[in-house]
Amino acid sequence: xxxxxxxxxxxxxxxxxxxxxxxxxxxxxxxxxxxxxxxxxxxxxxxxxxxxxxxxxxxxxxxxxxxxxxxxxxxxxxxxxxxxxxxxxxxxxxxxxxxxxxxxxxxxxxxxxxxxxxxxxxxxxxxxxxxxxxxxxxxxxxxxxxxxxxxxxxxxxxxxxxxxxxxxxxxxxxxxxxxxxxxxxxxxxxxxxxxxxxxxxxxxxxxxxxxxxxxxxxxxxxxxxxxxxxxxxxxxxxxxxxxxxxxxxxxxxxxxxxxxxxxxxxxxxxxxxxxxxxxxxxxxxxxxxxxxxxxxxxxxxxxxxxxxx
Amino acid sequence: xxxxxxxxxxxxxxxxxxxxxxxxxxxxxxxxxxxxxxxxxxxxxxxxxxxxxxxxxxxxxxxxxxxxxxxxxxxxxxxxxxxxxxxxxxxxxxxxxxxxxxxxxxxxxxxxxxxxxxxxxxxxxxxxxxxxxxxxxxxxxxxxxxxxxxxxxxxxxxxxxxxxxxxxxxxxxxxxxxxxxxxxxxxxxxxxxxxxxxxxxxxxxxxxxxxxxxxxxxxxxxxxxxxxxxxxxxxxxxxxxxxxxxxxxx
Numbered sequence: 001x002x003x004x005x006x007x008x009x010x011x012x013x014x015x016x017x018x019x020x021x022x023x024x025x026x027x028x029x030x031x032x033x034x035x036x037x038x039x040x041x042x043x044x045x046x047x048x049x050x051x052x053x054x055x056x057x058x059x060x061x062x063x064x065x066x067x068x069x070x071x072x073x074x075x076x077x078x079x080x081x082x083x084x085x086x087x088x089x090x091x092x093x094x095x096x097x098x099x100x101x102x103x104x105x106x107x108x109x110x111x112x113x114x115x116x117x118x119x120x121x122x123x124x125x126x127x128x129x130x131x132x133x134x135x136x137x138x139x140x141x142x143x144x145x146x147x148x149x150x151x152x153x154x155x156x157x158x159x160x161x162x163x164x165x166x167x168x169x170x171x172x173x174x175x176x177x178x179x180x181x182x183x184x185x186x187x188x189x190x191x192x193x194x195x196x197x198x199x200x201x202x203x204x205x206x207x208x209x210x211x212x213x214x215x216x217x218x219x220x221x222x223x224x225x226x227x228x229x230x231x232x233x234x235x236x237x238x239x240x241x242x243x244x245x246x247x248x249x250x251x252x253x254x255x256x257x258x259x260x261x262x263x264x265x266x267x268x269x270x271x272x273x274x275x276x277x278x279x280x281x282x283x284x285x286x287x288x289x290x291x292x293x294x295x296x297x298x299x300x301x302x303x304x305x306x307x308x309x
Numbered sequence: 310x311x312x313x314x315x316x317x318x319x320x321x322x323x324x325x326x327x328x329x330x331x332x333x334x335x336x337x338x339x340x341x342x343x344x345x346x347x348x349x350x351x352x353x354x355x356x357x358x359x360x361x362x363x364x365x366x367x368x369x370x371x372x373x374x375x376x377x378x379x380x381x382x383x384x385x386x387x388x389x390x391x392x393x394x395x396x397x398x399x400x401x402x403x404x405x406x407x408x409x410x411x412x413x414x415x416x417x418x419x420x421x422x423x424x425x426x427x428x429x430x431x432x433x434x435x436x437x438x439x440x441x442x443x444x445x446x447x448x449x450x451x452x453x454x455x456x457x458x459x460x461x462x463x464x465x466x467x468x469x470x471x472x473x474x475x476x477x478x479x480x481x482x483x484x485x486x487x488x489x490x491x492x493x494x495x496x497x498x499x500x501x502x503x504x505x506x507x508x509x510x511x512x513x514x515x516x517x518x519x520x521x522x523x524x525x526x527x528x529x530x531x532x533x534x535x536x537x538x539x540x541x542x543x544x545x546x547x548x549x550x551x552x553x554x555x556x557x558x559x
Contacts (some may be wrong), residue, residue: 196481253483256488256513259512259531270393301481304480
């Protein structure tokens, strides 16, 4: 039995007298013990989806089950079994680190001691500050405390809503390392993020935009959806290069990616020499043209465009 | 002769201490007119403190710095008037309309009513927002909000604009459109001082400075930094440097 089963969930809300569809016919499963990523920009519907699955709000239609329990009828059973870390820091700012942890252990009828082994590696990093009030912690320490509190009752499923937003590249790497270890403990993890590069660390990823899933697949499967030939191009005049590439016959899209432009073509008939020759004729120098494999961001933009049309 | 490489921002041993904690430790750098200067560092490295001093919001403990020729120690009001500022978290009033926000910010920066009108019209056309001019900013999609925020940050044609993680949480297409706007502003001579957690965006900067534990650990063009640290991407450069951090901040 999958840990999470979602069947055609929709949710809308009113904003300024206009009906906004936050989620539209979302369906997916998450296998037990797997790490499932929901990836998309702010406002795509990630938090709404997580709040429905954590039984905090009701969907307008559709059904969902978490650990075999219905999110509407059996919400009490679900709440005992899940850990939830919301995007916004939601612990008690005026309780100390240790008091927060004790509080969450107590309301779940357990003790810090009983499940210490699960949180040990994370909690040890903030234990030297256990007498500090949570409100006085730095962002990174708050995040570790919130994760410890979400885990203290050894949940079978962990929901993490944008745990790495605003977090630097080093801390993000460390955080994902912690998630992989929790997965080894048999915990199913659903995590949302706006950072596309984090997709590679999930077992399966859903790309979400405007309340709809653009794709659900393994990271490898997701990138293999990109069928057009893709080239990384650079030259001595990057500003002009963008204009020129957009005029290139056979061009499907041109997007900057770090120091290169990613040029997708509508045809596989055009070769490296054709692109090179065209750019030379446009007075570019130090030209580099390399075939590349698409990444998650390439796919995301391609899917975004096709749903806009 | 006109100084072609006029420095719009200079910092010389700029330092900020809070008690016995040195948040910013003797940082020195110059940023030229029209340059896109990327300011990177792990959380807690001192970026925000440094930026607050340059914006005239916090006085240095020691050292000197100037922005647009004004001293951060003595001319903070002049600095505030001559810069633009945008952050991911707060920039526009959500319960004012698109037009009202521009009217408000134009007024704050001492622009005349005709100036505000002309500029408002220009931005509405430029961003294709004419139809949304009376919409509350709070109900605009995030991508539009960020682009509008940037336009408002440079509404009064400041010579320097500070962007604090301007693209956090934005979709990949909008993120790139946003950078096109940055390029356009820089091309017109606006100096851009930008922080980001997206390492591909570090590549779009003319020069990048990486802060570690309050100090500038590296500063150069992305190409030279990658060569120096034998890395294929700025992300690897950043990881190599930021992992040296000893501070257990955030």
